[in-house]
Amino acid sequence: MGHNTITRAAFITATAVSALTYFPPSASLANRRSPFWWRTRCPSSMLMSLATNDVQRKNDGPKRIVLVGGGHAHVQVIKAINARTRPENVHVTLIDIQSNASYSGMVPGCVANLYTFDQVQIDLEALAQWAGTEFICGKVVGMTLPLADELSSSSQKLIQVEVTNGHKEAVTTIDIPFDVVSIDIGSTTRDFETVPGASAHCISTRPISDLIRKIELEEIKLKERLSKNRALDHIEVVVVGGGAAGIELSLAMRARLGHLLAEYANNSDDSTTHQLSITLLDSNAVLMPGESIACQTALAKNMHKYDIEVKHNVVVGRVDSTHVHVKSEGDIIGKVPYTYCIWATGAQAHELSWRLNEQFDLAISNGRGWILVNEYLQSVSHSYIFAAGDCCEMSGEKRIPKAGVYAVRSGPILIQNLMQQLLNCTTNMVQYEPQDDFLKLLMCGDGTALGFRFGVPLVSLLIILFFAPKSLIRYNNSLLQYGMWVWQLKNHIDLMFMDLFNVNKLVMAANKEGNQSQGKYDTSQYDGYEERHAKLNAAEAAALLVRTDDEVNYQAAWDVLRDMIASDDYKNEVLSFITQRL
Numbered sequence: 001m002g003h004n005t006i007t008r009a010a011f012i013t014a015t016a017v018s019a020l021t022y023f024p025p026s027a028s029l030a031n032r033r034s035p036f037w038w039r040t041r042c043p044s045s046m047l048m049s050l051a052t053n054d055v056q057r058k059n060d061g062p063k064r065i066v067l068v069g070g071g072h073a074h075v076q077v078i079k080a081i082n083a084r085t086r087p088e089n090v091h092v093t094l095i096d097i098q099s100n101a102s103y104s105g106m107v108p109g110c111v112a113n114l115y116t117f118d119q120v121q122i123d124l125e126a127l128a129q130w131a132g133t134e135f136i137c138g139k140v141v142g143m144t145l146p147l148a149d150e151l152s153s154s155s156q157k158l159i160q161v162e163v164t165n166g167h168k169e170a171v172t173t174i175d176i177p178f179d180v181v182s183i184d185i186g187s188t189t190r191d192f193e194t195v196p197g198a199s200a201h202c203i204s205t206r207p208i209s210d211l212i213r214k215i216e217l218e219e220i221k222l223k224e225r226l227s228k229n230r231a232l233d234h235i236e237v238v239v240v241g242g243g244a245a246g247i248e249l250s251l252a253m254r255a256r257l258g259h260l261l262a263e264y265a266n267n268s269d270d271s272t273t274h275q276l277s278i279t280l281l282d283s284n285a286v287l288m289p290g291e292s293i294a295c296q297t298a299l300a301k302n303m304h305k306y307d308i309e310v311k312h313n314v315v316v317g318r319v320d321s322t323h324v325h326v327k328s329e330g331d332i333i334g335k336v337p338y339t340y341c342i343w344a345t346g347a348q349a350h351e352l353s354w355r356l357n358e359q360f361d362l363a364i365s366n367g368r369g370w371i372l373v374n375e376y377l378q379s380v381s382h383s384y385i386f387a388a389g390d391c392c393e394m395s396g397e398k399r400i401p402k403a404g405v406y407a408v409r410s411g412p413i414l415i416q417n418l419m420q421q422l423l424n425c426t427t428n429m430v431q432y433e434p435q436d437d438f439l440k441l442l443m444c445g446d447g448t449a450l451g452f453r454f455g456v457p458l459v460s461l462l463i464i465l466f467f468a469p470k471s472l473i474r475y476n477n478s479l480l481q482y483g484m485w486v487w488q489l490k491n492h493i494d495l496m497f498m499d500l501f502n503v504n505k506l507v508m509a510a511n512k513e514g515n516q517s518q519g520k521y522d523t524s525q526y527d528g529y530e531e532r533h534a535k536l537n538a539a540e541a542a543a544l545l546v547r548t549d550d551e552v553n554y555q556a557a558w559d560v561l562r563d564m565i566a567s568d569d570y571k572n573e574v575l576s577f578i579t580q581r582l
Helices: 003-009 042-046 054-059 072-080 104-111 124-131 208-227 244-267 293-305 351-360 404-422 461-466 469-473 484-499 538-545 554-566 568-581
Strands: 063-068 090-096 100-102 121-123 134-137 139-144 157-164 171-178 180-183 234-240 275-281 308-311 315-319 323-328 331-337 340-343 371-373 385-387 392-394 440-443 449-452 480-483
Touching (some): 063 072, 063 171, 072 090, 072 124, 072 404, 090 124, 090 171, 104 208, 104 244, 104 484, 121 124, 134 157, 139 351, 244 293, 244 308, 293 308, 449 484, 538 554, 554 568
Parallel strands (some): 063 090, 234 275, 234 340, 275 308
Antiparallel strands (some): 323 331, 449 480
């Protein structure tokens, strides 16, 4: 299987995280008729290695793949290596502590009440059943490996899993045998357990399902207090962490609680005015320091628009029941009052990687605990262990940001390489080449969104002309889009991703009886794709992207962005026209 094939396959769901839109330079523009052109090509190509003949399938002994965690990469593996496509002697097991996985790209929208809780859930158990994959609801606590050389030993490799009975009255540990294992368990929230008072008083962003449930619970309590006229006159929300998650959650809480208080004021005879303040605590001097000055300026203006106070260059020293105590350069410099505090400080490695390192020297990054993998997403210390998403780190100098887009795009690579390792065909493994940048989409909670890409801020001409116009075009290759069409694009991408794993929208795969596709991946589910817009010339594309009205067709704008990514010449020509217009 060629490298370009896998790169193209990586786009199956790569467009579905809130920070993406990518086409490899090798992709033919003529073939990209729609956002879904890749759907009818990629599934069968990525599984070419599974097409072993029936004799080999019957003569080979049982092979076992175990997937630890139902992350964004693993849901692709489950769907692709299903009972219809995989060799009959291959058994796949998924282990996760929950039967559902929250899709992180839609969680801030859920907090803002733009989606229901169920809309942001991937039903892992149902997906596993659809794929003919064994599902175990439990917690992986360790592994037992053979003492002999890993390549020649006939001893079983075992995973220890803690499971409970149906009533959760007792916990037992079971052993699950495996030949190849992949770990995609995400991360925990950094410093949540170590900063005094944080775990006792704050709501952590992880686990994501707990975040949503706890916010819902606090909202119920607030409604009860409002109904009894016992609510605080001033409701203060503090979000700790100035990354994308913290930014979106601060906007989401503004939308959610702002709507609730406005609704109460309209329907109540109570004359009390309930004020709502949102404060975002950021350890950096500016939000998103890796973006251009133009994007940083536009983002700051957006936070001001939604009345979100941002405190820079501060870290949290401790949290008590009423205040977040912040410090700078080691000294406590003040305290921030709060009614609700959300802890969104970024990623930290799970305990499991540290435990596996202690058990059998699984290679992890020094001091950070991320599973070290090579360019094939394969452990640098154990060839039959793979990892994807937040829980891993590629060996070498390049650091991959902890963002869902990287987990999504590693999925097709993982599918190919897991099967190659299982079938001892490692010469056909393909490399994972993470992109340097990606489209970042940040929802604002009110039906608009922000997007960053390419070095040009597309906000309003007044903003552009007011803030250092010469620095806006050629700084750090970032572009900002803002408005309703950006939200429509984000919403479309996210819903498209969720549809890929909705068993109600998938053809039956687990039952091979009467299968007319003879083991090939059935792509009929993708036949109803949308035709893409005709490619605009550079001048037309520039005119479209600088528009700030709400009549912009998001699909047409998306096509322009993807065409710019696919061709440097086209991108530079469009940017040149945008520069002239500004």
